[in-house]
Amino acid sequence: MKDKNTPCCESEWWVNLVISFALVAFASITSGLSLGLLSHSKVDLEVLIKSGVPREQKNAAKVLPIVKNEILLLCTLFIAKSLTMEALPIFMDRILPFWSAILVSMTFVVAFVEVIPQAICSRYGLLSYPVRKVLDWLLGKNHSAILRRAELKTYVDLHGIKAGKGGDLTDDETTIIAGAMNMTQKTAKDAMTPMSRTFSLDINSKLELQTMGMVASKGHSRVPIYSDDPANIIGLILVKSLIFYHPEDETPIRDMTIRRILRVYDNWPLYDVLKLFQKDSEPTETDGIGINPPLGEKELLNNSSVYHGDGEIQSDSLYDGMKESDLSLFLNKWEQDCGQISNEELESLKGKYIR
Template identity: 35%
Template sequence: MNRARYTRSSILTIVPLISKVWGYPTYMASTTQSMETRISAGFIEEMALVIFLVLLGGVFAGLTLGLMGLDETNLHVLLQTGTETEKKNAKKVMSLLNRGRHWVLVTLLLSNVVVNETLPIILHDVIGGGWQAVAMSTALIVIFGEVIPQSICVRYGLTIGAKTANMVLVFMYLMYPIAYPTALLLDYFLGESHGTVYKKAGLKTLVSLHQAVSPTDVDALTMDEVTIISAVLDLRSKAVSTIMTPIDDVFTLSTDDILDEAVVDKILSHGYSRIPVHAPQDPVNFVGMLIAKHLITYDPEDAVPVKDLQLSTLPETGPDTSCLDILNFFQEGKSHMALVSNNPGAQNGAIGVITLEDVIEELIGEEIVDETDVYVDVHNKIRVVRRQTGARRGSSRLTRLLSLHRNSHILKTAPNGKSTTVTKPVADSSAKAYGATENHHDSHSETQPLLH
């Protein structure tokens, strides 16, 4: 009995103490009543408004990075070479940005600021205010209003920008009183943006970055294409003196040289189509050039001097002339060879010659070796190494034809069935036929008839 009375008195003493310290009954009752009041007053509507503001702020933040990250030059490229979807999206985005990139930028930033500043106010009413509202709004803005939207818009900026172009246009006019004057000030101080314009060095780097990694990638650039494009970009800044043939390495003739069979054979063996001609005893005073094709009807037995033949004009240019300018001159058709001189128009100062082939080699970034070239590199005396072709009918037909004119021995079958060698009469067995070149690689197949 005493124990029960003691327990009852202890409970009656502890309960009021707990109630006094923690305020449990009063606090729980007031909290429950407050939550019920908030829910009944529009808690769901306020939470929906918070979610809407977070998403809207994310749209503005993502579009700020996505739309402003679209380069106008790239948009023009997509308008011309993109797919139908890309052309459509690029057209919408271009139409929006052409109203003013700074206007679009100020509108998106201003709208984003308004949304971000409104969000803590709404959260204050939802969760009771204080630092909790600031912390929650910061977390929502950073995660759902900045990081995720911007990551998405960086990757799909063109598509999202095209889909939201009309919405952005509406906000541009809603923010017009503040956004448009601010955009005008930015245009005045910063100037209008016209897209990225690459200089030559940047273009060369850009082209090299688009070189195909895999040979099966047909849309990417090949190594040869990269080389040619890079060489073309350097053509204007390269002087003719850097690619010309020095005058000491040029095959020339004097006006007093006699075009006998030995000289004509020497011209043909060198294989040059144009030969500069200088005055007698003055190897730097050039008076014209002899075009080798004019010798087709010439008979070496006439033995006339070079000055009596038809000589073409040999244009002159300075050593600082760009390769692009000399190429434009060659395209006029007046001449495909020019004399490089320190004193153009004077009787001295010749330092080299430049031809259309030299410019084209510089244009494609590689050497061109024709059938008559002896050297790949005249300066370093690097000779041409020609690949020996087999005795196939398709590749050796022309070889056998030339061999019939070059060889002095023809295989002929005698009436008795025995093979005998008949020697073709020649005027001078020690002299070569006109137009012939020395060749010590004649094979048995070259003596066979042209047609079977």
């Protein structure tokens, strides 16, 4: 078969050569765009828009309208790529012999349409070892798909039910995940309540009806106790322990069980503070974030204080003249913390405390 080639260096030969290179370049662009655009989902782009660096936010905002209709984009790029690849051998055949046109067009398609564009657009070339080393040298090492902290938080938010993207994470779940991630960037100061907003009681005050009403209205499980100056916090009392006190007795707060509190610097990382609380509360019973230190770390307030198995110090004077209903509540708590109470112990308590 005789080749019908255009003589070299004539105007028609140059036109066919330019068209061939243009087809290769256009096919390379469509191949790179098909991988570069379709490798990012709409969720990925929304994450970059909300949490990426300014340059990424700007670029993602431009790309998102294009990739919203993925099927149309995919068909457009594939049809354009197919047309250019089919047309390339026709024009190559006019400037080269038949057999060389096939080899050259195939080489151009593999190298400049498939391998190089996809390696450039994705920074990840699925190539044999020698070619991969060359691309790594030219383009840099492969980039992993690890998200930054802000991007990961946004990614979690977009998987929530509230985002309306089809995710099934509840608001509580997304809030907990985001809170756990935020803790690494927060210090103890971020979790502290300013002294001006803290409800506390003076150790010299009495547990009268008005005071107990204020404590109940605040809704706190613990109330700080100060001495003279509100900034001089010396400990705290458990609100649940007030069930054993009667307002008419006007029990001095200094006669109550005052528990020691941990002291930390406001610049400590919040996770370190949490670990400190967990470590300090291991030997004893805990309630929420507060701790029950062992006896050696307590403030002993009077000589009649006694230590119970729940890690608290109780004073005999707290239960003088206790009513039988109140004693029942106390005994139920004691049974939970210390085990069964013998009949002898029960009769002894009744004789000592019941009016």
